[in-house]
Amino acid sequence: MSWLDLPPGTGFGVDNLPYGVFSAPGTARRTGVAVGDAVLDLAAATGDDVHTTGSLNAFMARGPRAWAALRAQLTGWLTDPAHRGRVEPHLRPLSEVVLHLPVEVADYVDFYSSRHHAEELGRVLRPGTPPLTPNWLHLPIGYHGRAGTVAVSGTPVVRPSGQRKAPADDAPTFGPTQRLDVEAEVGFVVGVGSDLGTPVPLTGLAEHVFGVCLVNDWSARDLQAWEYVPLGPFLGKSFLTSVSPWVVPLVALEAARVPPPAREVPLLPYLDDTLTEPWGLDITLEVRLDGELVSRPPFASTYWTAAQQLAHLTVNGAALRTGDLFASGTVSGPEDGQRGSLVELSRAGERPLVLPGGRTRSFLEDGDEVRITATAPGTGGGRISLGEVTGRVEAARAS
Incomplete structure (x- = not known):
């Protein structure tokens, strides 16, 4: 009290x-x-x-x-x-x-840890091939993002421009993205760095990670689809990543700890958390578009935990620095109302969302506002808030 x-x-x-x-x-x-x-x-x-x-x-x-x-x-x-x-x-x-912005972001890494999201996006970006890449069940896939474009909630989302090429086009074109999307994510903020050459073990999460925030890794899906082979996301991601202004201490989420989903393949020892207390977290996110609830992604269904992400991030000897931010990747559940991105919710535009008043959305339009919130069980028996991360889309600016 x-x-x-x-x-x-x-x-x-x-x-x-x-x-x-x-x-x-x-x-x-x-x-x-x-x-x-x-x-x-x-x-x-x-x-x-x-x-x-x-x-x-x-x-x-x-x-x-x-x-x-x-x-x-x-x-x-x-x-x-x-x-x-x-x-x-x-x-x-x-x-x-x-x-x-609560922290000076040193490095930013975004993972791809939700199996439901990875499978659905794989079907969209790689039609006719297996939805999961051969390595996905063996390691947490991620990419290094641009720390300089991580901004606090409320920062305007200026529609990015770049190259895009539809499958039927003979050549790429340039212009504002036509498939601007959201990615509802959970982020982890590093407080204590590590020595170059020394990996952080699975048991080291609480020694290095200070707390948790909400992340919206805005994505231009048409730019992403054209550029991501063979080196992964670049301009389709680097224009803006929004974070919530509050960082919830990791210790405040002790009551939210749950086992992650069952593993389907044996993991290498540095990722095998069967002999440690696992770091799955029972966090429920909510995604609103112009005030309307469109999704409730469950973070507990995320396949790779933050401890595994951190262990993999450093297993090659990469050093941590105070202010490093690593995020979960889009959080999605198995049901239609649990998808953390519009590309999933609209099936890449094949089944647009219907909003009140008869409006439809496959991807974001100028003037749209996205608000992501989240709660988790608290140690006092109620629920604690992770705050919110918001952004309103503005028209592309002339170069």
């Missing part, structure tokens, strides 16, 4: 305490923690300059002991009425602050 008058059903209770970066009139960017409808100014409340840097990186680099110590301190402050006089003056209404 808290002495705060928390809104009923808030996902930002004391068992969550997600971190972000905010500014207000008269203040520079600083670290805050969301509590109910307010943000606690950590720079003012703690007097620690690490919270005045304008990003979470410096605090995250202090490591798990520092993370645990501050969380325990905040929990005590917010549950013991004796601290009310000290803490309350540093609470600001969320409606009065501006939220910013």
Whole structure:
């Protein structure tokens, strides 16, 4: 319980305490923690300059002991009425602050971890061939993205231009994408780096990953289909990746841990999590288009866990850095209403979505707004929120 008058059903209770970066009139960017409808100014409340840097990186680099110590301190402050006089003056209404990108992103890697998504997209991009590539059940496939175009929720989505070639065309054409899509994902933020040449084992996730956020890896499917052979996604992905402004501490998701789906092939030892406590997570996402709920992807069905992704990402000796972001790839379930992208929901345009008023959508049009939210079981018995990641599509700009 808290002495705060928390809104009923808030996902930002004391068992969550997600971190972000905010500014207000008269203040520079600083670290805050969301509590109910307010943000606690950590720079003012703690007097620690690490919270005045304008990003979470410096605090995250202090490591798990520092993370645990501050969380325990905040929990005590917010549950013991004796601290009310000290803490309350540093609470600001969320409606009065501006939220910013919470971390300085060092590297960005996007995985392809949902089997349901991989199979459906394989049918679209590689018709007439097996939907899964031969390596998919043996390792978490991923690509290195562009860290410089990771932006906070609310950043406009400018329609990208590039080359595209339909199967019936004799040659590629250039212009704005005609198949702009969303990808509802879960992201993991690295707090503590690793040494070059030293892999991170399956058991190392909590020692390196600070927390979890929501990701929308916007995708231009026509650009992607033409360019991705043989080296994978490039311009069809690199124009923008949106992330939620709040990073939920990994420890806040302890009650959400579940076993991942059963493996169909034996895994090599560095990926075999049968002898460790697995890192499947019971997170339910919701995707809304112009306010209308179009999908509820279940993250628990994701085939490859974050621990396996991290182990594979570093098994060749690649070093982690504070601020690294790696994402799950599109989260999709087995049912039609559980797909995390429009290319799946509309069957690549063959079965457009019908929205209220008779509007239809196969892919995004200018002016469309996408909002992704998510919740998970909390340690207090209710559900915690991962916040939201939003974006509105704007017309392509002239070169």
